[in-house]
Amino acid sequence: MKIHGGNVLRGEVEVSGAKNAALPVLVSAILAGKPCTFERVPDLMDIRTLCKLLANMGMTVDFNRKANRAVLDPTSIHSQEAPYELVKTMRASVFVLGPLVAKYGYAKVSLPGGCAIGARPINYHLTGLEKLGARIQLEEGYVIANAKRLVGNRVAFEYPSVGATENVLMAAVLAQGESVLENCAKEPEIVDLARALRAMGAQIEGEGTETIRVQGKDSLGSCQHSIIGDRIEAGTFLCAGFATGGEVRVNGITPEFLEPVLVKLEESGAIIDRGAGFIGIRSKGRPKATDVTTLPHPGFPTDMQAQFMAAMTIADGASVITETVFENRFMHVPELARLGADITVRGKSAVVKGREKLKGAPVMATDLRASASLIIAGLCAEGPTTVSRIYHLDRGYERMEGKLRALGAEIERVPE
Ligand code: UD1
Numbered sequence: 001m002k003i004h005g006g007n008v009l010r011g012e013v014e015v016s017g018a019k020n021a022a023l024p025v026l027v028s029a030i031l032a033g034k035p036c037t038f039e040r041v042p043d044l045m046d047i048r049t050l051c052k053l054l055a056n057m058g059m060t061v062d063f064n065r066k067a068n069r070a071v072l073d074p075t076s077i078h079s080q081e082a083p084y085e086l087v088k089t090m091r092a093s094v095f096v097l098g099p100l101v102a103k104y105g106y107a108k109v110s111l112p113g114g115c116a117i118g119a120r121p122i123n124y125h126l127t128g129l130e131k132l133g134a135r136i137q138l139e140e141g142y143v144i145a146n147a148k149r150l151v152g153n154r155v156a157f158e159y160p161s162v163g164a165t166e167n168v169l170m171a172a173v174l175a176q177g178e179s180v181l182e183n184c185a186k187e188p189e190i191v192d193l194a195r196a197l198r199a200m201g202a203q204i205e206g207e208g209t210e211t212i213r214v215q216g217k218d219s220l221g222s223c224q225h226s227i228i229g230d231r232i233e234a235g236t237f238l239c240a241g242f243a244t245g246g247e248v249r250v251n252g253i254t255p256e257f258l259e260p261v262l263v264k265l266e267e268s269g270a271i272i273d274r275g276a277g278f279i280g281i282r283s284k285g286r287p288k289a290t291d292v293t294t295l296p297h298p299g300f301p302t303d304m305q306a307q308f309m310a311a312m313t314i315a316d317g318a319s320v321i322t323e324t325v326f327e328n329r330f331m332h333v334p335e336l337a338r339l340g341a342d343i344t345v346r347g348k349s350a351v352v353k354g355r356e357k358l359k360g361a362p363v364m365a366t367d368l369r370a371s372a373s374l375i376i377a378g379l380c381a382e383g384p385t386t387v388s389r390i391y392h393l394d395r396g397y398e399r400m401e402g403k404l405r406a407l408g409a410e411i412e413r414v415p416e
Helices: 019-031 045-056 091-104 123-131 162-172 188-199 231-243 255-267 302-312 332-338 368-380 400-406
Strands: 002-004 010-014 036-039 060-064 069-073 106-110 135-139 142-146 154-156 178-182 203-205 212-215 224-226 247-251 271-275 278-282 318-322 342-346 349-353 362-364 384-388 410-412
Touching: 002 368, 010 400, 019 036, 019 045, 019 069, 019 091, 019 162, 019 188, 045 060, 045 091, 091 106, 091 123, 091 142, 091 162, 123 135, 123 154, 123 162, 162 178, 162 188, 162 212, 188 203, 188 224, 231 247, 231 255, 231 278, 231 302, 231 368, 255 271, 255 278, 255 302, 302 318, 302 332, 302 349, 302 368, 332 342, 332 362, 332 368, 368 384, 368 400, 368 410, 400 410
Parallel strands: 010 247, 036 224, 154 178, 362 384
Antiparallel strands: 002 384, 002 410, 036 069, 060 069, 106 142, 135 142, 178 212, 203 212, 247 278, 271 278, 318 349, 342 349
């Protein structure tokens, strides 16, 4: 991605459906008894990978990318396996484990392995499924889960893991009897998944709180469901608008989903307008240094840490950014330094001393949100910046350069 920095972003932008909601929601179609229709499915690399994985099991997948609509028919599923070749490219593939063992009594899913931002084990997924009666074995890099029928139980998560909550919730809806899930993750994407499951006929209460109660059903029907807007994409555009000193309105997003980020943007001097389905941001000049600590929802999202840090590199003063969710999520720091940012990492914290100006340079994206932070920094920097390895960006942002161009950015995709 080639950027010529210095333009002030102004205008309106529409966010796509949330990647992190669409992934578990599409997987939940495994549990359905009939075809399901999902709207506002973002056309992203991760979604295409998931469609391949589901089709590989025999699910009939009709993803109309232009219309952002996916029709999934689970009645043709003939295999309960997720091979290494597909799982290794996308961790979210492990979501299929719970639904497969709940519906078919068997699942064989490759272990995802490590990823750039940390070790990311799946032990909470596995102990949760064991609590519902699944027998779990690890063989040659695969998790094999067996059960005659899952049985409802109390599952207390050691940590409010997003993925584990989703996996175990999907399993519980077809278990026999009641399940009480405690210390659940409360992210808006979990609420969206529960809504989709309920539309299929699942009986769920308490999503979005610490405790989710599920009355298991023998089978589910079909559903029609529209995915929520992507709060991380919205937050990325807000940070870009703010850091360039502009005025941006982000449409298609519920402001409450992003409240932990909005509060921090206000603290750093932005003027925020919260409306029905939109958020506006206006900058009053250079950002003020503001400290943030990432935490599970409703804390500051780890998926916004890199983008917020990009805004802080040009802030007035020094900010401390602390990452508590993932152990290795500062890989954007040395790349931001190439643009002139002054950042020192000490353990879980990064001290960012704001500079008046950044200067363009060639940089390399290391993961999805890191690539977004480099683009924001490039938009603020003087002169040209080239961000390479942009495939990370395509995993999670739909037509990002087009949306930024419409806001006045000088950015284009060029062959590497
Ligand atoms: C999801 C999001 C990701 C986001 C993250 C935290 C999706 C597809 N991805 O990832 O974008 O950054 O939530 O908001 O929705 N952990 C364990 N054992 C487990 C599970 C997790 O130790 O079994 C640890 C992880 O290594 C990590 C922390 O718990 O340090 C949080 O992970 P989790 O909430 O599970 O994140 P994901 O579901 O992987």
